[in-house]
Amino acid sequence: MAGPASSEREVILEILFRSGGCLSSHHFIGGNHEASNYLCELHYGGWSLPNIYFLWFAGVVKFGNIHIGGLSRIYNARNYCLGHHERPSYNDNTIRSVYHVWEYDVHKLMHLEEPIDIFLSHDWPLSSTNYGNWQQLVHYQKTIQR
Template sequence: MPTHAQEVIFAAVGDVHGHMNRMVDQLRHQSEVLRRPFDFILQVGDFEPHRDAADLATMSAPAKYRQLGDFAAYHQARRGFPWPLYFIGGNHEPYGYLDTQPEGFELIRHCHYLGRVGVVDLHGLRVVGLSGIYQAESFRAARPPLSALGSVSTRAFTYFNERDIEQALELGHADVLLVHDWPSGIIAPDDAASFQGKRRSPDADTVGNEYARLLVDALQPKLVLCGHMHRSYRGSIHHASGRATTVRCLASVEQGVDAFGVFHFQGDTYSEMLLTK
């Protein structure tokens, strides 16, 4: 695998849910504290880039969460992202818009969708992304075509499937892996009680999904970034090869600084930098 001699500093962001202004304000603050611009931003899904009400109508979410959000101002060039941002899809996205180009595309300047499965080289780092969440009943089925919108549930577009996983496995390796839901098996025994009866976690053993874990075991990235559970957590996975993967789970932007991480890569080493409140 290639080494990365150059210094790279990037930020990672948890679920945004349309709060792009809040995200940018917090990132500006952290960049000012560091006295250095970020090389790029990685975002782990539930970004919600709704251009208009038509996009919003293609998102799977209860009515009380269907809000247009801030993206329209960015799409109309009334606001802009100061750094290149790369995001994957979560389970709350305008897939009627994103699936027009499932291989990924640049929505606006500095805002890139990585696609259902995507890979990009950023300053020497190989970043792989998988969009969507797991559902057993949908895993071996093809996703509906966009022409089926309106006749099938919008939820049907929120799942990854077996072909997506196969495509991601074919990528061979990654330095950073983006998934929306957590990989299974990352909760340390000492932390298990804190997951009991919480959001999307009846107990620690049900947290995450086996296919995100399969990708971690196969690609052996240095760092995995995920969101979905609106909770900050750090876990690790040790591989038979002797390599280790850090799993960094991020809260939602509405929860403040726990939604953000800043990472410094240089050579074969990396570290997470301390954030200020």
């Protein structure tokens, strides 16, 4: 068992990540497997269920002195610069592009005045396979190519 936390930051991180019951609300981002039609109704993010908060396109919440940021959706080069253009009811193209990351949302996060302490992303960070145990990563994530 760990000794007492030495700072407010450590206490907050312990609450956020300890096993067992969660003392805080849950926060999530969207990817390409969520119900986009439902999440689009929460245009600015918000409570999707009791105690479950959706950060939406690009959002940040503050928990104590910890800033938790998130960028929803997956990267697609063809749609990256298009911006928000999808509207219900979706056609064959917009049903897919609705879950693509837009440059506009990335820029919003890049212009924050305070740094983000914890960042949530559906996509893997660029070059993430260059760190840690690469062989173990490839063993568990068969979709990663050399």
